[in-house]
Amino acid sequence: MEIIELINVKREFKILNRREGIAGGIKDLFSRDYRYLSAVDDISLKIKKGEIVGYLGPNGAGKSTTIKMMTGILEPTSGKVLVNGKEPYRNRIENAQDIGVVFGQRSQLWWSLPLKESFKVLKEIYQVSDKDYKDMLDLYMSLIDIKNLWDKPVRQMSLGQRTLSDILAAFLHNPSVVYLDEPTIGLDVSMKSKIQEFIKGLNSQKATTIILTTHDMGDVDALCNRIVIIDKGKKLYDDNIENLHKMFGMYRIMKICFSKDVGELDYDSLKDKAAELEKELQENFSGDDMTVSVDEGWIDILMNEEDVSLMEVMNFIQSKQHIYNIKLEEISTEKVIKKIYEGGTIL
Amino acid sequence: MKKRNVKFYLAIYFKIISQDIKSKLSYRVDFIISTMGILFTNIAGFITFWIIFKNFDNINDWNYYEILFLYGFSLMALTPTQCLFDNNWNLRDYVYSGDFIKYCFRPIDLYFYYISEIFDLKGIGEFMMGVGIIVYAWINLKYSVTILGILALIVMWIAASLVMAGIMNIAAATCFWMNNSGYVMVTVFKFTEYTKYPIDIFNKGFRIFFSFIIPIAFVTYYPSMVVLNSHNLPILTIIAPIFSVLFFYISYRIWMFGASRYNGTGT
Incomplete structure (x- = not known):
């Protein structure tokens, strides 16, 4: 069953051609001289339930743009994105109910609230039932020790603890897709592997589809069974890691x-x-x-x-x-x- | 899945705020110092005001206690913006750094989610001062105290607060279109100083400007007339409650429109 489908997706951005100097700056105010930049150029992709896909590419390759289209905050110029059979940008809120997003260095939790209180607010926002909430917390406890995080306000946490908390929060409402954007950036080796293990555990228990963008090949080797590489908006590679190695055998x-x-x-x-x-x-x-x-x-x-x-x-x-x-x-x-x-x- | 109605949002709001207050109070020193800071700023402002009035008996036929009433009302009307909508001041930084994107992934209203993140307790001191001044002015003006009068004042206070919050919504939302929007907010906020004065001391151009362009006359002057001029209500006072709801809604739409235009700066 396909959970995410990209069909010939293109996304262009309009960029003003800037002129030099002060006179040029004034002219720019009235200028209609635009050029178009293809951030994503005709990408098609099918992702099945439970897959962990590494979405890779150099800076400016179009990764963020693709993720933004999949999460519903950007509309493709042409083509179609389907997540759970629906176009996310047509209904951002409905799509948001069923996804989780983590940014490595941008915590989405309430800065001054202890983790347990943040979770209670999230439980309300996503309308998680008491039973599902308890089951998920039990699963967390079985996978990782979070006792020392529980009563801590996010602002007092270390970067590693904060990232872990954000990941916990992203899975709390049992979403069908979780997007992880550089989840282990800036973390020490032991925290990295702890987080990798945890993500793997959740994926196998809940069959959550995971889209991982990263520059850390350690993450890719540890987590992904499939990788997609893009550059300059085009898909360069889409297969599993073993085949990638064989290409360069x-x-x-x-x-x-x-x-x-x-x-x-x-x-x-x-x-x-x-x-x-x-x-x-x-x-x-x-x-x-x-x-x-x-x-x-x-x-x-x-x-x-x-x-x-x-x-x-x-x-x-x-x-x-x-x-x-x-x-x-x-x-x-x-x-x-x-x-x-x-x-x-x-x- | 329950429908996300007003009740749903209020429940979440109170959950966040009550937790936030609890944690803020644990930083007691920080709280006390910043509350005192606001109090001193207001006392200094008040002294300036008092000195002016020691030298003039009235301004444009407004006596000391009437002006005092406006002053107190203005403090009260600014408080909700200070307490509940304070995150607007950070909007520009979030948009500029690309961090704003992190607000876009929750299945709730984006504006609500963003604004509910910060609750600033400090404004409470300002509010208390405003109430004190109004009570003092009210007694000295020898107006009778009626339940209807107080109710009307509360309705007008809510209307005034909505207009003020709306003004700041629009000022903050300019950052979705321009890079250097910091000064827009500061400038607009400075205008709120003028809310403390009766609008008829300004000339006609300013009066129109403050009523319809940046409608700060709806933050203090027109709403206050419900008490100060209850026998001869200006038409703009009568429409103030409806105007305020409409204005706030428009400001919300502008804010949301700006946000929908926005698409991070990548990573």
């Missing part, structure tokens, strides 16, 4: 360490070394996809095994310098995504 990362002690080398000299190495490799090997970067004392060489032989590269480097340690890695989701953003190719 021939890519390997060779990690090299030139020193006995990893902590010995400082970042700047490593960076210079990496740049130098990249230049040399590109001169001597045909693969134009080779990139060299620095990762905590290691030098990472990303290469496509279809183009170059791993052994040859290793021999080449060893002929110049002594290698102390070497590791081979599959390409990470983060690197894959980066390649897609940079390449801009539709897979």
Whole structure:
């Protein structure tokens, strides 16, 4: 059953062409000289009940615009968005009853109210029955320890506690879809994984559909069974993560360490070394996809095994310098995504 | 699903406000200092007013106690805007930073949800002062106290408060259209100073301006006439209750129209 459906959705924004200088500014006041920018350009998408979809793309790709259309605060220029079979922007309030939204750094809770009181107000707003409310709280208790949050006003909470509270609040009325916008931004590692576990738990218990926009590939790896990548308003990729890795199956990362002690080398000299190495490799090997970067004392060489032989590269480097340690890695989701953003190719 | 009617909204409103007051009172020092701050501001204003009147017996045939009555009524009429609609002052920042979007996802009226977020207790002191001044003026004016008179005054007070809130709604909503709307609110708010004076001391141009353009004459002057000039009510006093409801509704529509135009600044 499809819970969200986007059918050839386009959204344009009208932007005034600004002129320079004061005279230009005055002319702008009366100007009708607009250009049109496609924030979302012909995107179609079907999302089933219970899916966790990572909605990814670089800044300005059109993610927020899509989410705004799905949540009913923006109307598409053409095409159609259906959430639970209805167009959300035709009836914002009806749609809002059945969704939850979380912004990583913008708490939607009442600043001065303790969490339990915020929940009581939300219970009223969403008209949650006593039984459903109690069931949901029991589920929360079984998944995570929220005792220390319960009596705390939101303003006294740490960022992690606040984000967790916002997530709790978003699921409270058991919505069919929850939109999470950078939910773990600025959080420490342990809080991140705690929140990821909690979201996973809720998703499996309540079959809540979750749309996650993030730049944190840790979130994506931990949560999403499917990812959609967009850039410049167009859909670049829509499939599960495994297939994404397969697309780049021939890519390997060779990690090299030139020193006995990893902590010995400082970042700047490593960076210079990496740049130098990249230049040399590109001169001597045909693969134009080779990139060299620095990762905590290691030098990472990303290469496509279809183009170059791993052994040859290793021999080449060893002929110049002594290698102390070497590791081979599959390409990470983060690197894959980066390649897609940079390449801009539709897979 | 129950229908979201007035009762539903009132229930939510009181829930938020009662909790908010409870938590505010736990910050006792903060509350006491800011209440005293408002009180001192008003006392200073009052002293200026008093000094002026020590030098003139009357202004344009308005005697000291009549003007005092207007002064007190004006304080009372400003209080609800201060207490209940204070979040309008933050609107520009929310819109500018893109944070306004976080208000758009609840299944309730957007304006209600936004405005109900903040309840400012400080205005209560101002209100008490207003009531005190009105009682004092009323006694000295030697008007009789009738239930009808008090009821009429309460109706007029509600009408006046609605007009004031409406003015600030429109002033705040300008931020949906312009980047630099901060000064609009400040300027409009400064005009409310003039509510404390009888409108006929101004010339005709200002009178029209204050009655129909920025209708601050409906915040104090016309409503007060129900007591000060009860035998010969001006037509604008009679229509003030209807006008106020209409005006507030229009201001609400403008606010909501602005909000619907708005679409975050992305993340």
